[in-house]
Amino acid sequence: MTCPTCPIKEREKLISLYDFLISGTKAKISPSSQEAGRRMKHIVKIITFLVAISSFWIGLLQTSILPCSYTWLLPIYFIVSLGCYGLLMVGVGLMRFPTCPQEAILLQQDIVEAREFLKQRGVDVGGSD
Amino acid sequence: MGKNENKNKYSIIVPTYNERLNIALIVYLIFKHLRDVDFEVIIVDDGSPDGTQDIVIQLQKVYGQDRILLRPRPKKLGLGTAYIHGLKHASGNFVVIMDADLSHHPKYLPSFIKKQLETGASIVTGTRYVKGGGVHGWNLMRKLTSRGANVLAQTLLWPGVSDLTGSFRLYKKSVLEDVISSCVSKGYVFQMEMIVRASRKGYHIEEVDLHFCIAMVCGCI
Numbered sequence: 001m002t003c004p005t006c007p008i009k010e011r012e013k014l015i016s017l018y019d020f021l022i023s024g025t026k027a028k029i030s031p032s033s034q035e036a037g038r039r040m041k042h043i044v045k046i047i048t049f050l051v052a053i054s055s056f057w058i059g060l061l062q063t064s065i066l067p068c069s070y071t072w073l074l075p076i077y078f079i080v081s082l083g084c085y086g087l088l089m090v091g092v093g094l095m096r097f098p099t100c101p102q103e104a105i106l107l108q109q110d111i112v113e114a115r116e117f118l119k120q121r122g123v124d125v126g127g128s129d
Numbered sequence: 130m131g132k133n134e135n136k137n138k139y140s141i142i143v144p145t146y147n148e149r150l151n152i153a154l155i156v157y158l159i160f161k162h163l164r165d166v167d168f169e170v171i172i173v174d175d176g177s178p179d180g181t182q183d184i185v186i187q188l189q190k191v192y193g194q195d196r197i198l199l200r201p202r203p204k205k206l207g208l209g210t211a212y213i214h215g216l217k218h219a220s221g222n223f224v225v226i227m228d229a230d231l232s233h234h235p236k237y238l239p240s241f242i243k244k245q246l247e248t249g250a251s252i253v254t255g256t257r258y259v260k261g262g263g264v265h266g267w268n269l270m271r272k273l274t275s276r277g278a279n280v281l282a283q284t285l286l287w288p289g290v291s292d293l294t295g296s297f298r299l300y301k302k303s304v305l306e307d308v309i310s311s312c313v314s315k316g317y318v319f320q321m322e323m324i325v326r327a328s329r330k331g332y333h334i335e336e337v338d339l340h341f342c343i344a345m346v347c348g349c350i
Contacts, residue, residue: 086280086281086284089280090273090276090277090280093258093276093279093280094269094272094273094276097264097272097276098257098258098263098264099263099264099265100263100264100265101265103234103263103265104265104266107231107234110154110158110234111154111231114153114154114157114158114161115154117157118153118154118157118191121191122187122190122191123153123184123187123188123191124153124183124184124187125150125153125154126149126150
């Protein structure tokens with residue numbers, strides 16, 4: 001038998017997720033003007049961006065600056081460009097991924113030191129390396 | 130940083146599951162690097178079958194039950210709820226969350242505390258992706274996943290921090306309580322949601338560069 005409150009719980013979850021996107025007004029500190037810009041409701045930023053892009057595209061369709069056959073394909077080019085940008089950022093990130101092999105050596109020294117100290121005090125720290 | 134200068138108390142929440150070999154080492158390193166700071170370590174163990182809790186009891190005899198608090202749960206209930214459980218028992222006005230597997234080295238804790246005292250930040254988060262930070266022991270797949278997740282999240286969420294997937298952080302207790310109460314996700318995405326929500330709420334977030342090492346006690350792999 002299904003619980004009658006389940007749809008309410010699901011609705012609450014959806015409201016929480018929606019709130020996740022739009023929340024930005026409950027700060028307990030008075031943020032600087034620089035932070036206030038960042039706190040502009042996130043959904044508003046996204047909608048503004050999409051409206052601007054759509055307006056530009058519709059404008060191009062109306063004014064026929066470019067041939068219609070090209071203009072109709074612009075959204076596809078835009079999506080492909082975003083995908084390429086994402087792949088480029090991931091690729092650059094991978095190439096420049098910072099590594100620190102020296103930290104492994106320092107950590108091993110810490111582990112040996114910790115084991116010695118704890119063994120003396122009767123703490124079971126497992127077998128040695 | 131003497132006790133006279135810093136009157137804050139730090140509650141370090143360490144969720145554990147089958148960390149018998151690591152928990153003693155992480156506790157030792159916390160005590161080694163936080164000499165002049167008032168702190169407590171809250172270990173939230175999700176019913177580890179490997180005897181993690183027995184080791185914690187041994188550690189309590191060495192360091193004292195007032196400094197090491199074991200707050201177990203009957204079974205594995207997830208990371209997010211582990212933080213909530215630990216938070217209930219935290220007596221400090223600042224809370225540090227970190228992993229027990231030695232991937233988060235306690236030597237960075239003084240840097241977190243110093244950064245918070247200097248800037249008055251509500252949250253100080255560790256980042257592996259700025260100059261001075263880094264990782265060791267990650268294969269290509271893990272690097273790809275981490276970078277991919279961060280690029281995707283940065284593009285869609287604009288959180289204002291460089292490392293969203295990291296989970297080594299210092300929070301003002303009141304801020305953590307506020308942020309955690311509005312989180313809905315489960316598992317490891319919980320970390321990402323917490324920092325994004327904090328950013329949305331306008332809290333002051335600072336970053337400290339750190340090295341992330343896949344450690345285990347057998348050595349870095």
